[in-house]
Every structure is written in C-alpha cells, then in structure tokens.
Amino acid sequence: NKEQLLESIDMASHDASGKLQANELRELKGLINERIKQRIELAKRGTALWDYNILLLQIVSGLVE
Numbered sequence: 001n002k003e004q005l006l007e008s009i010d011m012a013s014h015d016a017s018g019k020l021q022a023n024e025l026r027e028l029k030g031l032i033n034e035r036i037k038q039r040i041e042l043a044k045r046g047t048a049l050w051d052y053n054i055l056l057l058q059i060v061s062g063l064v065e
Contacts, residue, residue, distance in 0.1 A: 002036045 009028050013020050042049050 002032065005032045 006029060009025060009032070013025055039049065
C-alpha cells in the first residue's frame with residue numbers, strides 16, 4: 001500500500017544517506033502518489049489491474065538447550 005511504499009523510501013534514504021538527493025526522493029514519492037492515484041481511478045472505473053510485491057522472507061528454526 002501507499003504508506004508502506006513511502007516508508008520504504010524513507011528507510012532507504014536513511015540507509016543510503018548522501019546517495020539519494022532530496023529532489024530524487026521527492027520524485028520517487030511523487031511517482032508513488034501518481035501511481036496510487038491512477039490505481040484508484042482504475043478501480044472506480046471497474047478496471048482490474050494485477051499488482052505484485054517482492055518480499056524477502058527469512059525463516060529461522062532451531063532448539064535452545
């Protein structure tokens with residue numbers, strides 16, 4: 001969702017401080033807002049659109065003695 005995407009950009013900006021310029025961050029956030037706006041319009045018109053997310057999942061298993 002929108003909040004997760006924007007939060008990811010904020011986290012990345014802290015992890016890569018100095019690598020992303022303020023205007024690049026604004027552009028990324030603007031692109032996300034535009035994408036969400038377009039998806040809302042498509043939903044209002046009844047147009048189905050596939051979306052996907054890539055997640056990194058780590059499962060740890062073991063016993064503590």
